[in-house]
Amino acid sequence: MDSNIKYQNLKKKFRRVKKNCEICGSSNNEIFQNYGRTSYPGEYGLLRIVICKDCGHKYQNPNFSDNFYKEYYKELYREIAFDGKSPSNLYINQQKQRGKKVFDWYASVYKSDKGKMLDHGCASGFTMAEWEKKGWDCYGIDPHRPSVLLGKKHGYNIKISSGEDLKFKKDFFDVVLSLGSLEHSYDVNKSLKKIYFTLKESGHLIVRWRSDKIFGSPLEYFNHNHYRFFTINCWKILLEKHGFRILLDSSKKIEGWESYDYFIAVKGTKQKNLSESVKVNGLNxxxxxxxxxxxxxxxxxxxxxxxxxxxxxxxxxxxxxxxxxxxxxxxxxxxxxxxxxxxxxxxxxxxxxxxxxxxxxx
Ligand SMILES: [Zn+2]
Structure with missing residues (x-):
């Protein structure tokens, strides 16, 4: 069956629910886009994006229940996003090159010793290749079954799982790498809580996120596949809420794309007061x-x-x-x-x- 039809059928099985702002908890929001990409590039339909009146965070609302996303990421996600079940050789090589570029950037900023690294949303794990080459002990998780099975065949230490369901010991990792995954988490708070738990004290969280500079069509930027549309300010509130502090943020074209931004955050011990953080960092x-x-x-x-x-x-x-x-x-x-x-x-x-x-x- 055509994956678009499967996707539409899946959507019919679940209902959409109204959600409060996942960053500050406010129910006070305003719709600012009604329409966007709902499937393959070029396929548009009803898609409601709101902006939180208290902190300025933009997110899909209403949105599907968690069970919908668990189902969606199992098989369909990459069929819809990449129009094929397993990654091509071109994709594999690109992933390896991207992983190297991110590693080189990180190593140029922090001459960190080798340690344990988790790739959160690793797909088939090829991004980890350079880290492994440099002696890092790498682990990966991804909910997309075909991608993980392919990566396993290539010898990567990865498993089918989601960030919301991380099953590693406390203070286990030196680095958690999350390249473009936190926009896809069905529960970003749960994911960050788990990352915090598994990361060592002073460990680093390296994130690539979709820049809010909005290149190209706003109908494409605000699309069904991304549940939240970050700004650096909203990141700061969310991270402080979970005990992280941004050490460095960058708009450099690290992987060659203008539409990505990056940051490195450190795991701290103190949780800041949320309303204070909204006051300081919130957007009008x-x-x-x-x-x-x-x-x-x-x-x-x-x-x-x-x-x-x-x-x-x-x-x-x-x-x-x-x-x-x-x-x-x-x-x-x-x-x-x-x-x-x-x-x-x-x-x-x-x-x-x-x-x-x-x-x-x-
Ligand atoms: Zn908010």
Missing amino acids: YKKEILKIEKKRKTYYLSCKKIVKEFTKKQPSEFDFRRFIIRENISWGLLGGDSKQVIKRSILEAKRYVIEYDNGNVF
């Missing part, structure tokens, strides 16, 4: 909405130009690129078959104009 939600509205408007105007220019005939990649440079349009073109990429770009632009005019991305 109205300002945050204005900031995003400005981006949406700019993006909308770019989409209008593209739609107007290319209504009748699909351009070649060369013509499309020439047009966006001439018009000073910041447009993210994905890799892959050039015809398909341009076709999708134009469809995305058309869709955005329609939904913006309909008031669904206000």
Whole structure:
């Protein structure tokens, strides 16, 4: 069965529930987007994102119950996200290179001795390759069964599990690495609690997160696969709540992508007062909405130009690129078959104009 149909069927089996802000606990929020990607890139539908009026955190609300995500990550997640059950060789090599880049960055900042490392959301574990080469004792967990089984065949010490359900001893790891996983955790508080428990005193939590700079279409940025849309301020509140402190944050293109940000946090002993932390780090939600509205408007105007220019005939990649440079349009073109990429770009632009005019991305 087509994985999209399986996904839609799974969604029908579970209900959506309203949730309070997972960072500060407030029920006081405002909808600021109604519509977004609900499956494969380019497939849009009802998707409600709210912003917390107390701390400025953005998250999907209502959202599915935990059991939905347990089911989803078992098999379907990568089929939907990567359009295939197991990672390709290209993906494997990319993961190894990315792992090396993150390792080199970490080693350049903290000349840490070898120790025990957990890759939280490791997929098939290839990111751990460089760490193992440098003598680290590596462990990985991921809820996606086919990915973990493949990694095991390659000899990685990984298991099918989730961050919410970490089963390691207290103070076991020197480093927990989490590359783009905490946006996918169905319970980010539980995950951070478990990470805190298993990490040694003064141990490091290294995180790659989706930057809030929002590249490309807001309909793609605010999508079904990410349950929360972080800012560095919201990270600070969440981390302080769980006993971590950010030592270093970076927007460097460590893995080569502009849309990722990173931080290294240390496990401390003191828990800060939550309301104090919200007061210090919380975002003014109205300002945050204005900031995003400005981006949406700019993006909308770019989409209008593209739609107007290319209504009748699909351009070649060369013509499309020439047009966006001439018009000073910041447009993210994905890799892959050039015809398909341009076709999708134009469809995305058309869709955005329609939904913006309909008031669904206000
Ligand atoms: Zn909040």
